[in-house]
Amino acid sequence: MTEQMILRIEDLYKSFGDHEVLKGISLSLNKGETKVVVGPSGTGKSTMLNNINMLIPPDQGRIYLEDVDVTTTTDLTKIRQEIGFVFQDFGLFDHLTARDNVMIGLTRVKKMAGKEAAELAMLELRRVGLEKHAGQYPAELSGGQKQRVGIARALAMQPKLILFDEPTSALDPELIGEVLTVMKNLARDGMTMLIVSHEMGFARTVSDQIIFMENGVIVEQGSPEQLFNNPQQERTREFLFKLTDLYGEGGG
Amino acid sequence: MEGALVTLRLFIAGLGLGVVLGIPLAFGQIYGNKLIRGLIAVYERVLRSIPLLVILFLLYYGLPLLGIRFPPMVAAILGLGLRSSAYQSQIFRGAILSISESQLKAALSLGMTGIQAFFHIILPQAIRIAIPPFANEAAIVLKDTSLAYALGVIELLRQGYYVMTNTAEPLAVFVAIGAIYFVMTVSINTGLARVEKGLKIPGIGVEEGIG
Incomplete structure (x- = not known):
């Protein structure tokens, strides 16, 4: 199987004032891969x-989406x-219904006709199990439900890649499962995803690779088995076990 | 009643000028650089801290000394509009800022331009949030048109005054004047409340009985 690279990040640096948040991050993502980024808060994952x-x-650094350099592109939109x-x-968007939230990118950005956009929006809402809540x-x-609409909105644009920034961290524990289930289905369907999450069970069962980040650098990356069973860095072992204790295996 | 028409004209022009100036002022305060923000802050502080009557006298009696002369009607509209713009910019600024940053980020992440995000995402919500305080401001401007009296504009109050001197019926005349202001203010507030209700969306603006 030839692997098609969707995302490649090379040597990313970012500071806010005196605080250096990212200190040379490099990673890549092939088509259909799901990678989960874990690490203590304030380590630059979200940045x-x-x-x-x-x-x-x-x-500083380069980011390529397929072969386009995102950092220097003239057509960012x-x-x-x-x-x-x-x-x-x-x-x-609080002033729009679930359906219109999913539609607005299609009609306003992709300039799709209203009817066609509405159909696609309903299709994506069905995919996340919310067609009954469209209005x-x-x-x-x-x-x-809100987060599932958020996912449907991202899906409707038919992106090459979806980034998830702690998608379940703001949810009550009993609502996390429904969102993880949707994400798991996406992974199964071959969506390319880069996910920042504390859900260890999910990371362990769904991801192709876990990336452990701390203090602005990637400490270790590898398959879930490798990181959980045979981490090369002591720090990785400590962190993963602490998180698994804290959050359990839930969502796996 | 010609006076009532003049009052309405003062009201519409004054409030309208307030909108036309207030929106860019709100923009300047949110998106402007330090210098622009500083200048607007001073403008607002000054206009909100001196009585409208003093502003009117400055425009009508003060500016001619600098060679700028306005007819009373224009001076009155300017005074009402400038002062209202200071208050309205606060209303619009608050409404725009009350919309969460993450909605703007979400709009940009869909590929919208900043301008698209403003018109499709921020503005429709900001308008709904701004209506109640705007209705309040409108009522204030309407009532404050009576201060144009002091510049000799023949608006509702001054016309009432003339009627009174002719009829020697102060009680009846001023009750009638009060009643006309009352009806105008209530109609404006009712009208805007109706607009607010028509545009109502769950979760935006003041909720009634939703926990």
Whole structure:
């Protein structure tokens, strides 16, 4: 099987004032791969995701989406259409129904006709199990439902890659499962995903690779078996076991 | 009643000028650099801290000394509009800022431009949030048109005054004047409340009985 590279990050640096958040991050993602980034809070995981679609531009380094350099592209809106982003706090548009949240990128950005966009939006809502809630506003949905709308909105744009920034961290424990199930299905369907998450069970069972980040560098990356059973770094072992204790194997 | 029409004209022009100036001022305060933000802050502080009557006198009696002369009607509209713009910019600024940062990020991440995100995501919500305080401001501007009296504009109050001197019926005349202001203010507030209700979306603006 020839592996097609979707995302390649080379030597990413980012500082906020005196605080250096990213200190040379490199990683890559092939088509259909799911990689989960774990690590203590404040290690730059979220900053890295925001760098990838240039919501926060990096200070140094290169980011390639297929063969386009995202950091120097002149058509950023085009690149962003191809990179889905799922936010910790959902980022749903409060004045739009679930369906219109999914549609607006299609009609306003992709300039798709209303009818066609509505059909595609319903298709994506069905995919996350929310077709019955299409007419409801964000304020009328539970956290888990909101996040599933967020995922449907990203999917509708038919991105090459979806970035997830702690998609379940703002959810009540009983709502996490429904979101992880949707993500698991996406992984199975071959979506390419880079996920920042603390859900160890999910990372262990769904990801192709786990990336352990701390203090702005990647400490270790490898398959879940390798990282859980035979980590090369003592720090990786400590962290993974602490998190697994804390969050359990839930969602696996 | 010609006076009532003049009052309405003062109100519409004053409030309208307030909108036209208030929106860019709000933008400047949010998106402007330090210098622009500083200048706007001073503008607002000054206009919100001196009585409207003093502003009107400055425009009508003060500016001619600098060679700038306005007819009373224009001076009154300017005074009402400038002062209202200071208050309205606060209303619009608050409404825009109340929309979560993550919605803007989400819009950009879909590939919208900043301008698209503003018009499709921020503005529709900001308008809904701004209506109640805007209705309040509108009522204030309407009532404050009566201060144009002091510049000799023949608006509702001054016309009432003339009627009173002709009829020697102060009680009846001023009750009638009060009633006309009352009806105008209530109609404006009812109208805007209706607009608010028509645009109502769950979760935006002031909720009634939702926990």
